[in-house]
Amino acid sequence: MTFAHPALAWTALGAVALPIVIHLLFRRRRVPLEWAAMDLLREAVRRTNRRTKFEQWILLVLRALAVLAAGLAIAVPMASDELGLQDRRTTWMVVVDNGATSQLVTDGESSQSQQASRELDRLLDEVRVALRARGERDRVGVMTAAARPTVVLQPTADMVEVERVLSRVTASMTPSDLEGALRLARETLSASEFDTEGNEAASTRELRKIFIASGFRRGALREGQVFGQTSISVDDTTQRATQDDGPFLQDSIEILATVPASDVPTDVRIRSLEARMLPSGDALAVRVVLAREGSDVRAEESKVGAFADGFASSTQRVVRWDAGQTEATVEFQLTQESATARTSQAAISNRQDQRRAVRVELSEDRLRPGNNAYTIVDVRPEIEVGVVGRRGSLDTADLEKIPASLWIARALSPMVGGGIRVREIDPSTLDSRALLGLDAVILARPDLLATTSMETLGDFARAGGVVVVLPSGESLTQSWSAELFPRLGVGLRFTGDVKVLETPLRLADEQPRTPLLSTVRPELDALSSPVEANRLVECTGFTTGEVVLLYANGLPLVVAQSPRLDQQNAVVDVTATSKTRASGADSEASTPNTPTFKASTPLDQTQRADSRAGLIVVLTSAPELSWTNLPVKPLMVPLLQEIVRAGLQLAASRDEVAVGAVIQAEPSTTLQVVTSPIAEPPSGTAFRDPSSQSTSEATLSIGPDGAALDVVPVAGVWRSENQLVLASNVREDSIALTPIAAEELRAAFAPVGGMTWTASSENSKEDPARMTAKAWSLWSWPLFVIALLALLTEGVLAKIFSHMSFHRAGVSESTVSRGTGLRGTGAILDRVRATRGGAS
């Protein structure tokens, strides 16, 4: 049996001796007394000895029982099935949540100080306190819960080794994976059930406990997450990803956990980072969105700086937060250094050479993860776009006959030196050679494409290119879509023939917020309002998050979708980090018709770290005047140019992964964090953090199957031997500091048999609510009742024995109340007094 307060249990056990000690002390204190009537006394003792001893034994046992039961009740024995199984030993699996939130500085303003006490230190202290309650034969194992959960010490009885391992646990930058940790703990405990010869008999004498030391902040557990119900599998028809797993913790493993944190410290983190070259080609625009969290968001200042390879460092920007303000945007413009600009012009054909890492750094605060963000930006000054269509001339006399390809070419390159160069490609000649050097391809006549050309386009897209697909303006049937879209790797489909509308269809008044058109976002509603369509094609196979422009009836005009690397294998491709970060919510995960995790954990996430991932943009109305008035409206130029520019940037920034994710990349390669040439801040600024040096040595190995052997451990820029460049960032939701409500945690743990809080004494003093959270053992009340009954019985029996003694002595209550002693005495004395009275 285990106790919440073992020291009290031992005290209670010791207190059993108290009545006996008192008895012995009284024996020693017996005063010597000379006595004359010894024969009478001896005879009296002889007569009463047996009965008295029996009565005293009963009273002594009852007193000891009362003390013992009360002591044990106060010691709070844990309700479990171990009653009578004291000879069992317990195997503890300590799960230390060293996820990103455990880096929270609990007693200082900044994590910059090496002496700052972090939440991890507090959790480790609570582990040490909890382990004091273990039995001598117990074994203790240690594992970390940050993705990916790792057993750092197999169960052992060597507490010195346990302490050594605990002292070496460090806070990770990866998110917490409590569910994965629970699974691993269970597997480790199950494996430890068997002895060296594989006999299961050892488990019959062994109890198993999992102790979770976590602050239980929101970053450690998704809202509504319930343990033991994770299931991921992919339905071919719906493309929905679900994962099914077997029974989880169905056996008798007791789960103990530290009490959730109660504070919400104020912390500023980088919510999103966007960077793109300005059309002038000599400057980089960096847009940073900062978010602030905390229970007391007061007026304060934060410093932020932006750095990029080949660009002059920005001056520090000071963000002055108003009280209650939770979001702020900072924009930088980094000027390209002259030498770098010349190099860029010369190396225009090599896309990898044009990718630059951008870093934004926030001044240190209470939580370091989230203070750095990285992205990759394509810095080429000129973009080359191929327009696939029949050649035609601009005949101003009959505008309705101008083909879409011509409108597009004019929209992309309205002037010389606009930064986009257009190359016309005949559909019949579209092959890999024709696509060489192109950044984007616009399919104005997809109906004329051969199958091989379609496959070439698919390769182009997967290689990181942007493919814009338009309906064929000269055909009412769009049957080509069934062949083209699968080859492009998207789930989009055109259904039915072209719809000819009797009344023109206007664009919706409120357009979705997508990163593709973020630059023109302020003017988008005004630009889109005059646009009308007479014809359109209905499209399926997209999510609402992938719609760029909408008609008033809800049908899409522009849809953007990422191509999948291998649709048959259905590798789950988590929505791009940058997209999630930019939108600030993962609403896409809940929308239908997209591969999503039902209840994914960081451990389950697989991200493609593949620079070939491009973008497919589909328009449902051909930009011809017979279809829509878009070509002659102001929206045409910014729409096409942004689709190409932002599309390329999105395709590049798709090389961002989340810290804690498992990436897929070229097999058998090694990635290393790049600290240089990313511009380091000047020494002496607020950004320098000596403790961050350790991240510069991080490496990531890709296995032969293309999957990384470990999760992305830190935020930074990664580069492989073959010039693959990746940016990794901390997910904002993984560093949310809001404590999880006790009810939500109970609901999360309910399927795995529930859990018991263990409150440290210090915390109990601080927060009375924590005291109520402490589970009251089922044994305590019965023990209290037993103690009470023992006391009552002792009192009653003592009274009865006393009355019996009086009765035997012939004493009446009245005699006693007079204080004259026993009736027998009274009789003798009365005789004396009667003799005296007779004389008077």
Next chain:
Amino acid sequence: MTERAMRAEQYLAPETLGQLAPFELRARMIVEGVMSGMHRSPYQGLAVEFAEHRQYAPGDGIRQMDWKVFARTDKLYIKRYVQETNLDVVVLVDCSNSMRFGTLSMKRGWGGTDASRSNDRWTKFDHATACAAALAYVCLHQGDRVGLGLFDEELRTQVKRSSQRDQWRAIVGALSGQPVQRKAQLGRSVDQMLSRVQNRALFVIVSDFLMGLDEIRTTLARLTHRGHDAVLLQTLDRQELEFSIDQPSRFEDLEASSASSDVAQALETDPRAVRAAYLELLREHVDGINRIARGLNADSVLCDTHESVGPVLASLLDRRMHFAGRRGG
């Protein structure tokens, strides 16, 4: 005034004498005496005062036959007469170690004995000597001869019977100077005294009588068999009567010798637990003594050492005078 004289005065406090003065000590039985006194003589034929008729038995003298009664009733009766004589009183005081027990704190002017000097408590022996001195004084005052014996294992000190004026001081001197020690052997001591008393006497035995009832019965029977009258004055301390000790104690036998075996007989117990049984045994013991005394035509009186001597003795004298009056009636 000598120290002994002063002690003697203290033994008989004025209030004790005041309570005893109205009474005279009378022997319940007819006492043989050489002096004519207030006590009735067994030599009935010599006196003129008619006592009673008794049915004739073979061997009775013809001279004592009441012929008038024979003439009226045709039955043979003998006339009996009484004669008042002087009384011999022998006071036997127990000076064994058990008499050393006492719980009443001494007050100034109470005198003292060997037993009370060591612990400054009014012991049973103090009480016994006070009773003995008072009785002796009363008897001497009415002209009786009084003798004293102090005994433990045997008769230790003896004051021969006398009715002279300085007899009382001699008795008091013997009482106050007697060391208290050893065990009590009542039978042996009484036998030693009997060997020295030829005539009939009133034996007053002052003791705690914490010995076996058989010994008491045997001793008393031996006395009465020889025609002596007996009064048993049982002196017990209030604590012995109440046993109101309320803490566990280690009881050591007062009469234990220094031998290790006796020391080992010390008893550790909680008095509250055994109180009932003890008092029951004590009551049986006291009742047993009373029964024995009644059966052998003797008197027994229980004295509480915390009570005054006077009232107890006064009641004893009153009872005996009342009995004598009825007999004389």
